[in-house]
Amino acid sequence: xxxxxLSLLTSIAIFAILSLSLSLLIGHMGIFSMAHAALFGxxxxxxxxxxxxxxxxxxxATAAAIVLAAAAGAVMAVPAxxxxxxxxxxxxxxxxxxxxxxxxxxxxxxxxTGGIPGIVRPVFGPIDLFQDQPFLVYSFIVLLIVAxxxxxxxxxxxxxxxxxxxDDEVVAATMGKPVRGxxxxxxxxxxxxxxxxxxxxxxxxxxxxxxxxxxxxSVSIITMVVVGGMTSILGSIIGxxxxxxxxxxxxxxxxAESVAGPLEQAFFGLLLVVLMFTRPQGLLADKPxxxxxxxxxxxxxxxxxxxx
Amino acid sequence: xxxxxxxxxxxxxxLQAVKxxxxxxPEGQVTGLVGPNGAGKTTLFNMITGTLPTDExxxxxxxxxxxxxxxxxxxxxxxxRTFQDVRLLPRLSVIDNVCVGVQKQPGERVRNVFFRPxxxxxxxxxxxxxxxxxxxxxxxxxxVRGQSAGSLSYGExxxxxxxxxxxxxxxxxxxxxxxSGLDESSLDQFRAVLAKLLSEGHxxxxxxxxxxxxxxLCHRAVFLGTGEVLAVDTPExxxxxxxxxxxxxxx
Amino acid sequence: MNLFIQLLLNGxxxxxxxxxxxxxxxxxxxxxxxxxxxxxxVFSGAGYLAVIATQNLGLPGGVAAAVGLILAVLLGVAxxxxxxxxxxxxxxxxxxxxxxxxxxxxVVDNLFTINLGARPAQLSLGGWFHRAIPMGSWSMTVGQVxxxxxxxxxxxxLLLVLTKTRAGKLITAYSGNPEFVxxxxxxxxxxxxxxxxxxxxxxxxxxxxxAADTGMQPGLGETFFIISIMAVFIGGIGSVTGAFxxxxxxxxxxxxxxxxxxxxxxxxxxxxxxxxLITVSPAGLSGLKLTSRRRPA
Numbered sequence: 065x066x067x068x069x070l071s072l073l074t075s076i077a078i079f080a081i082l083s084l085s086l087s088l089l090i091g092h093m094g095i096f097s098m099a100h101a102a103l104f105g106x107x108x109x110x111x112x113x114x115x116x117x118x119x120x121x122x123x124x125a126t127a128a129a130i131v132l133a134a135a136a137g138a139v140m141a142v143p144a145x146x147x148x149x150x151x152x153x154x155x156x157x158x159x160x161x162x163x164x165x166x167x168x169x170x171x172x173x174x175x176x177t178g179g180i181p182g183i184v185r186p187v188f189g190p191i192d193l194f195q196d197q198p199f200l201v202y203s204f205i206v207l208l209i210v211a212x213x214x215x216x217x218x219x220x221x222x223x224x225x226x227x228x229x230x231d232d233e234v235v236a237a238t239m240g241k242p243v244r245g246x247x248x249x250x251x252x253x254x255x256x257x258x259x260x261x262x263x264x265x266x267x268x269x270x271x272x273x274x275x276x277x278x279x280x281x282s283v284s285i286i287t288m289v290v291v292g293g294m295t296s297i298l299g300s301i302i303g304x305x306x307x308x309x310x311x312x313x314x315x316x317x318x319x320a321e322s323v324a325g326p327l328e329q330a331f332f333g334l335l336l337v338v339l340m341f342t343r344p345q346g347l348l349a350d351k352p353x354x355x356x357x358x359x360x361x362x363x364x365x366x367x368x369x370x371x372x
Numbered sequence: 373x374x375x376x377x378x379x380x381x382x383x384x385x386x387l388q389a390v391k392x393x394x395x396x397x398p399e400g401q402v403t404g405l406v407g408p409n410g411a412g413k414t415t416l417f418n419m420i421t422g423t424l425p426t427d428e429x430x431x432x433x434x435x436x437x438x439x440x441x442x443x444x445x446x447x448x449x450x451x452x453r454t455f456q457d458v459r460l461l462p463r464l465s466v467i468d469n470v471c472v473g474v475q476k477q478p479g480e481r482v483r484n485v486f487f488r489p490x491x492x493x494x495x496x497x498x499x500x501x502x503x504x505x506x507x508x509x510x511x512x513x514x515x516v517r518g519q520s521a522g523s524l525s526y527g528e529x530x531x532x533x534x535x536x537x538x539x540x541x542x543x544x545x546x547x548x549x550x551x552s553g554l555d556e557s558s559l560d561q562f563r564a565v566l567a568k569l570l571s572e573g574h575x576x577x578x579x580x581x582x583x584x585x586x587x588x589l590c591h592r593a594v595f596l597g598t599g600e601v602l603a604v605d606t607p608e609x610x611x612x613x614x615x616x617x618x619x620x621x622x623x
Numbered sequence: 624m625n626l627f628i629q630l631l632l633n634g635x636x637x638x639x640x641x642x643x644x645x646x647x648x649x650x651x652x653x654x655x656x657x658x659x660x661x662x663x664x665v666f667s668g669a670g671y672l673a674v675i676a677t678q679n680l681g682l683p684g685g686v687a688a689a690v691g692l693i694l695a696v697l698l699g700v701a702x703x704x705x706x707x708x709x710x711x712x713x714x715x716x717x718x719x720x721x722x723x724x725x726x727x728x729x730v731v732d733n734l735f736t737i738n739l740g741a742r743p744a745q746l747s748l749g750g751w752f753h754r755a756i757p758m759g760s761w762s763m764t765v766g767q768v769x770x771x772x773x774x775x776x777x778x779x780x781l782l783l784v785l786t787k788t789r790a791g792k793l794i795t796a797y798s799g800n801p802e803f804v805x806x807x808x809x810x811x812x813x814x815x816x817x818x819x820x821x822x823x824x825x826x827x828x829x830x831x832x833x834a835a836d837t838g839m840q841p842g843l844g845e846t847f848f849i850i851s852i853m854a855v856f857i858g859g860i861g862s863v864t865g866a867f868x869x870x871x872x873x874x875x876x877x878x879x880x881x882x883x884x885x886x887x888x889x890x891x892x893x894x895x896x897x898x899x900l901i902t903v904s905p906a907g908l909s910g911l912k913l914t915s916r917r918r919p920a
Contacts, residue, residue: 096721143902150658150860151901153721154852157660161849162894169887213486221471221479221496224464228472231461238421239472239540240447241480249482279845283729290722326733333729340710340723352465354518357504358497 070196072312077203078265080304081210083288084297085257090286091294092218093250094230095149099140099156100285102163103255105277107133107262112180112272113173122186126263133259134252136163141251145244160282167274179273183266199268206264207301210257215297217253219353226250280329287332290339293346302347307332374399374544374575375420375451380429382415382599389415391599392429397544402576404586404593404607408619412599413579414456417548420577421453422446433544448475452542454533456549456579462522466512466532469521470503473539506535510565527558534565545569545576551585563588583611595619625760630878636767638874639774640829642867644851645858646778647825649866652855654797654818661702661724662826664731667844669695669827670834671735674744684748688835691746692827699823702727703815736841743838752835770832777825778867784821785863794818846890850877853897 086100107129114125136159144155167174174180185193186202193199217223229236229243236243266272284307292303311328339346373396382390390412397403405413418424420431422443430439438446452473460469471477477499478484479492507517510531516524521532530550537545551562563585570576570589580586586593587607595603595610597619603610610616648662673691676682682690706723735744752766785791793814833839833847854873858865876896877889884892 090718094718096718139898143898147901147905149717150652151856151905153658153660154849154856155898155901158849158853158894158897161845162891165887165890217482217485220485220492221477221499222482222485224468224471225480227464227468228461231463232459234423235455235459235461235472237443238423238447238453239536240444240475241472242444253482283725286722286725323737326736330730330733330737333726333731333733336726337706337723337730340719340726344719344722350463352463352518352520353468354465355467355471355500355503357501 065197067196070200072308074196074200074203074268076305076308077200077207078261078268079285079288079308080207080301081261081264082258082285083292083300083304084207084211084214085254085261086285087289087292087294087297087300088214088217088250088257089254090289091296091300092223092226092230093247095145095247095251096153097156097251097254098153098279098282098286099137099159099163100254100258101277101279101281102160103133103136103258104262104265104281104285105163105167105272105274106136107259108266108272108277109167109174109180109262110259111263112183112266115184116180116182122184122267126260129263130256130259133262134256137251137255137258138248141248145247145251157279160279164274164278167277174274177274179271180266181271183270183272185267185270193267203264203268206260210260211297211301214257218297218350222246224353280325283329284332287336290336290344290346293348293350295350296346296348299346299348373397374434375577376430376432377416377420378430378432380416380419380426380431382412382419382424382427389599390419393596393599393601394429395594395601395604397575397577398591399575400573401591402570402578402589404590405577405579405596406581406583406586406593406610407596407602409581410598411596413596414548415599416596417453417546417577417579420546421451447540447542450541450543451546452537452540452544453546454537454548454550456552458526458529458533460521460529460532460536462520464521465518466521466524467500467503467507467517469532470506470535470539471499473506473536474499474502475540503535503539506538507532509538509568510535511561525558527554527562530554530558530562531565534569538569543575545574547576547578549579549581551580551582583607587611626882627879629761630881631875632761632763632767634875634878635771635871636763636874637878638871639771640832640847641851641854641870641874642774642778643825643829643832644848645854645866645870646781646863647822647829648852649855649858649861649863650781650794650825651818651822653861653863654794655815657707657724658721659702659707659724659819659822660721661728661731662699662822663844663848664728665695665699665823666826666830666848667735667839668698668731669830670746670839671739671744671830673746673831673834674739674839677746684746684835688746688748688831691831691834692824695827695830696820696823698731699819699826700816703819708812708815732841732844741841743840743843744834745838746831746834748835766832766835773828777828778863781821781825781863790814790817850874850890850893853893857897857900 082100082104086097089095089097110129110132111125114120114128115122120128140155140159141152144152168177185199187193191198193202225236225241225246228239229241229246233243288303288307289300290303291306292301293299310331314324314328375397378394380390380393381388393416405416407413415424419426422441426439430437432438433449433451438449461472478488478495484492504517512528512531512535521529524532534550550566551559554562566589578590590607592605593607593610594601595616602619603613603616644662644666648659651657651659651662669691672694673687676687676690677684702724706727707720710719710723752764754765755762756765756768785795794817797814830839833843850873851870854870855866858869873893877893880889880892
């Protein structure tokens with residue numbers, strides 16, 4: 065496999081983790097976050113700072129990165145969700161802008177606009193991830209784990225509760241579901257996954273800088289979720305693949321540096337607008353669950369019409 | 373009295389929707405809540421379930437003051453309701469809609485989902501089986517239970533919402549206009565389900581326009597007019613009263 | 624003390640920019656409950672369009688500013704006419720309108736960046752704009768004074784329109800009164816267009832000032848916008864007065880803080896303040912008003 069292909073697939077894997085985790089929040093919980101790139105960055109910077117500048121072990125630094133990213137999610141969620149989803153949009157947008165500013169300005173910790181170089185890829189016993197091929201496998205394993213966790217969560221009663229709250233909060237409350245607590249919990253989980261993606265990203269590039277974690281990135285991730293289908297795990301992965309492939313495709317058309325970035329962004333914006341008119345639910349959608357009854361009860365059901 | 377509402381009042385801006393309403397719901401009986409449109413019946417309902425806060429007055433359930441309790445706390449205590457406009461979750465399957473009503477599901481806690489998978493799965497299957505029983509009770513056929521709730525007819529959706537209420541295993545059932553909008557054939561099926569339900573000795577507060585149905589199903593009824601409790605009596609006596617008939621048909 | 628007064632004056636200037644954007648957003652959001660994030664595009668668009676008018680069409684500063692203003696207002700109206708209303712008719716859920724607004728913002732902002740590059744797009748209104756007016760030990764520029772004056776006048780005019788005219792009272796009736804909407808039905812198209820036009824006018828004025836002052840830049844629009852939006856929510860949804868006051872307060876705070884902290888940390892501080900305020904008083908400043916009269920549900 066060519067280095068170019070390896071690089072593309074690794075990017076897809078990492079952004080699929082971001083897209084998947086955001087779909088939990090946007091698609092399954094119905095909460096709009098503009099801060100996913102910020103949480104991605106919190107994870108990346110925490111890992112980079114602790115492992116490079118403070119000599120922490122990769123495992124400890126990863127744990128810290130996940131916890132801090134989750135905490136950042138909680139910081140914006142707890143006050144905002146007491147009120148409404150609109151407050152959350154504001155809080156998340158503000159967090160994103162503040163985070164970008166902090167990444168660029170807190171030079172002593174984040175290295176400012178220069179970023180943090182010298183991130184080392186992890187070593188698992190005899191397996192060294194310095195080569196791009198094993199690293200790709202590692203990225204996909206992380207993606208698979210996150211996807212499995214997400215899938216499990218969504219199909220569980222907790223997932224059903226999320227969907228109930230998403231679609232009708234009043235009914236959810238009337239059925240005894242903890243509305244605010246669930247929303248905050250999902251925001252924290254989404255943040256944790258974004259933080260994990262940040263760790264893998266830093267390990268991959270072995271260097272991070274503020275430019276990767278700006279509003280534009282948050283918009284890209286949102287576009288991935290919308291394109292692939294907000295409520296489909298597989299869809300968010302496909303969405304990530306599609307959106308990740310576009311910038312390199314655009315580079316085929318020989319454009320000036322300064323135009324390529326904005327053009328890409330403008331294209332994503334246009335895609336969002338067009339999708340809202342043509343197919344707002346995205347490529348793939350979640351189907352209603354059948355939930356069959358257990359074998360033994362089938363016969364009993366034929367007779368009884370009484371509720372115990 | 374399982375439920376006691378005392379001097380409950382509610383304002384919307386300058387408009388007083390409920391004025392000092394006082395009445396009780398005896399345990400094991402079916403109490404009707406009747407009155408013309410706009411009398412404040414649904415508002416009163418919402419105050420009992422905690423969906424709307426009371427501006428004045430108290431709500432007491434099973435001897436405990438629940439006036440400031442959240443809707444979640446109230447359903448945990450045993451108060452369940454249906455909605456006048458049904459309010460199923462159209463994107464979820466029929467069976468999932470009923471499962472939503474089941475209380476205290478371990479699988480609704482993330483820690484159980486990930487760290488106690490076997491127990492969660494077993495409990496979920498019990499929840500699903502129970503939900504199926506509730507659907508058996510109201511007569512929704514097996515083949516549609518995997519479909520999205522939005523694909524069902526209005527009458528079927530109303531039945532599913534009763535099943536959802538049953539799933540909560542509530543002690544006090546609040547039914548908000550359960551037969552409104554139903555055509556003749558659905559109405560018959562519904563009446564049969566209601567009758568079956570009520571024969572099991574649940575405590576019920578039933579908002580209904582159809583006075584004949586109220587007479588058939590309720591032991592007594594509370595007559596609400598422009599936000600005030602005008603009378604509490606058996607349905608027959610209420611129907612005989614000229615004063616009340618004026619309020620009802622004059623409105 | 625001198626420094627403090629100067630920072631205070633600077634704060635009022637910044638607050639005026641925030642207030643214009645905030646009042647515009649509050650008007651629109653209050654009347655429609657729609658998170659019109661593309662409002663930021665109207666803000667920056669006014670500046671960009673005026674600069675393009677001077678650069679590409681060779682128009683003098685003042686005329687270009689007028690052109691920028693009109694086009695920006697038309698942009699706001701076009702958004703509601705061609706994007707929001709058609710989508711709303713299809714029964715789109717809330718997220719559809721938000722996403723289309725976000726998409727529009729991204730498209731507009733990036734089209735300008737492609738056209739004008741990443742350097743600040745500077746609008747030249749003439750030498751008078753930057754001329755300093757000495758006021759004892761402090762000073763303001765003519766442009767700054769003009770901004771504050773225009774902000775106060777525009778806001779006062781808006782309040783008069785909202786309370787005295789029929790259209791204004793109708794708009795106020797929609798704000799924060801979902802029951803009214805249910806009774807009357809969907810807001811008539813004319814009211815919508817009026818609301819978006821007025822709101823966009825305010826944002827455009829702010830954008831023109833920024834373009835004339837330091838020049839409009841891609842990241843700059845975001846920063847101004849987010850502070851203005853925080854002001855709207857601190858001030859209380861549906862209250863243009865609350866938005867105005869909160870925006871002014873944030874502008875002043877941001878500048879006075881410079882006595883103690885570096886410029887790049889003022890935004891994080893304001894963000895933390897925002898989180899604290901909405902925790903303490905979810906209904907915003909207008910929610911802090913304690914009255915014995917019954918509040919609407």
